[in-house]
Every structure is written in C-alpha cells, then in structure tokens.
Amino acid sequence: MANEFAARTSVEQVEEGAELAPKFDADGLIAAVTTDAVSGELLMVGYMNPEALRKTIETGEAHYWSRSRQVLWHKGATSGLVQRVTELMIDDDQDCVWLKVDVAGGASCHVGYRTCFYRRIPLGYGAQALEFTETTKVFDPQVVYGDVPNPTKL
C-alpha cells in the first residue's frame, strides 16, 4: 500500500507543523513504542507500515507490521489481548510513534508476560545471566495460541 500521508516538504513542516507526515524507513516501516496507558510501563517496541498506522488511527486498536511473518498484524486478533489506543503520539521528526494503550487481558507479550521487557541485562564487565523482572506469566501461550507458530524468528 502506498504512503497516503502528507509528503515531507521541510523541516519546519515536519517539526513545527500540524500535518501528519510520518517518515517510513527504507523497508517502508516506522518504529512504534507502546506503553500502558495507566502504569506508563513500556510494553513493546514494534514497527508499522503505512497501512498499519492508518488502521491504528481509524480503528483505535493497535496494528503493527510483523517483520518475522511479513504480514499486517492486528494485535490481539489471535490471543484476544487487543490493545485499545487511548493516545497516539508522534515524535519531533515524525519517525517514531508512541501508543498509549489499555490492554485487554493485561498482557502484551506473546511469551505470556505483561510486557516484552521482562529481563534485565546486568551492567558491568563480563557475561552475566539475564535477570527476570517478571516471574509469573499472565497467560499460557500454549493454551492461547495452540498450534500457531511462535512469531519469534531465530
């Protein structure tokens, strides 16, 4: 689908104007960060193509572009864990959007955790084990997804 948003004509237009003129990268994607509308917690980082951004705006539900599966991805279509957008922000140079969402079911991560960021990388020299910041899953992915292949591509 073509980029149906405003053409980017000047720095002033992009940074100071009221026109939505998002910048999609060489792959036709824009980064999307998603936080919990209530707690402010970072839930996930994803990507959108123009169609995903348009559908997110029009439906008020988060749509992404799945880079691993190469498909438009209506978040929660399979799991029921839909992200209802309460506010949609775009950054200064319009190359990143920020979704504030209410998550049906309280989990955003396909692994079953509340957020995709459930492990901390210890700081300092030398390889150390990742530290889990979430210890219990909100749901069992096996039960929710059944035979659907794991979207993480190794």
Ligand SMILES: [Zn+2]
């Ligand atoms: Zn995840």
